[in-house]
Amino acid sequence: MAVRCSLQRLRWVATAGLALALGADLLTAASLARPIRGGVGGPASGAGVRPGAGWGAPGAGLTPRPGVGAGGVGGPASGAGVRPGAGWGAPGVGLTRAPAAAYGAAVYHPGWAGGGYWAARPWSAGWYGTRPVGWGVAGLATGAAIANSVNSAAAQQSTVFVVPQTSYQLNYATVVAAPPSGVSFVYGANGVTLTAQGDCQSGLLNGQPASGFEAAQLLNAACVVAYGSGQ
Numbered sequence: 001m002a003v004r005c006s007l008q009r010l011r012w013v014a015t016a017g018l019a020l021a022l023g024a025d026l027l028t029a030a031s032l033a034r035p036i037r038g039g040v041g042g043p044a045s046g047a048g049v050r051p052g053a054g055w056g057a058p059g060a061g062l063t064p065r066p067g068v069g070a071g072g073v074g075g076p077a078s079g080a081g082v083r084p085g086a087g088w089g090a091p092g093v094g095l096t097r098a099p100a101a102a103y104g105a106a107v108y109h110p111g112w113a114g115g116g117y118w119a120a121r122p123w124s125a126g127w128y129g130t131r132p133v134g135w136g137v138a139g140l141a142t143g144a145a146i147a148n149s150v151n152s153a154a155a156q157q158s159t160v161f162v163v164p165q166t167s168y169q170l171n172y173a174t175v176v177a178a179p180p181s182g183v184s185f186v187y188g189a190n191g192v193t194l195t196a197q198g199d200c201q202s203g204l205l206n207g208q209p210a211s212g213f214e215a216a217q218l219l220n221a222a223c224v225v226a227y228g229s230g231q
Contacts, residue, residue, distance in 0.1 A: 104176040106186065112154040118147070118230025123177045128200055128227035135203030137216040141165070146224040147231060160188070163221045166214040170221050177226040185222045198222060 098109035098120045111120055118125075129143040141164040149161040150172050159173035167189065174186035181201040187194055198205045200223035203216070210219040 102173065104174055104184070106159055106171055106173045108154075108157055108159050108173060110157075113157075114155070115151050115230060117150055117154055117172070118228075121177070123226075124179055125177065125227045126229045128223050129229035129231065132220070133201060133203065133223075135210060135216060135219075137211065137213060139165070139213070140217060140220045141224075143224050143228045144231060146221050147228060149221075150225060150230075163187075163214075163217050166217045168214065168218050170218065170225070172225045175222055175225045181227075183222050183226040185225075187218060187222075196222070200227060 098111050100122050101107070102109040103122060109120075132140065132143065134140055145164055149164070153159065153161040153172065160169050160171050162168070163170050169188035171186045171188070174184075176184050178184065181199050182197070183200055184195070184197045187196060196206055196218075198210070198219045200219070203210050203219065205215055205219045210216045
């Protein structure tokens with residue numbers, strides 16, 4: 001009887017001890033399973049790394065702003081770079097044509113230097129240089145010789161040159177063409193300034209045929225200045 005009681009007591013003690021052990025394990029497991037307040041990123045955590053925190057506010061970073069870095073050089077909406085129209089030289093710079101008043105007025109124009117006279121004439125020209133009209137007079141100066149005389153005078157800021165093989169001085173700044181073949185000009189002869197009109201196709205000088213050698217040379221020079229190619 002005593003032995004049976006002892007065995008039952010031992011069983012009860014063992015069972016109670018096991019229950020206590022199990023209870024302790026359950027408490028430990030339950031305590032470990034609860035959320036830890038203040039942890040790193042856990043639920044209901046007030047500490048740690050907040051959403052959105054870090055370097056830079058939301059939206060910041062390498063976001064292109066209007067006009068900066070967009071469009072490249074000279075592109076649309078570009079606030080920097082090379083603006084349209086920039087570069088070397090201002091608009092209109094180059095071979096500026098002489099004012100119309102400079103022709104026929106015996107006025108020198110700086111743009112005539114360096115061969116600029118020929119390109120700046122305000123009337124159509126060029127036909128006379130391609131097929132010179134001799135009017136039956138041999139030995140007339142070539143278009144190239146007259147062009148060289150004009151360019152040399154312009155380089156010296158002069159409006160006068162000596163007509164080849166004559167004593168006449170032609171003021172090329174007074175030459176005015178009257179297309180298709182008319183011409184008027186001023187020239188000097190023996191210290192006297194004279195005005196003349198001519199027709200480059202018919203060979204008339206002041207209404208008369210330029211049959212004399214010097215007269216033909218004078219009319220030829222004026223016609224080259226008016227209608228020649230400058231070469």
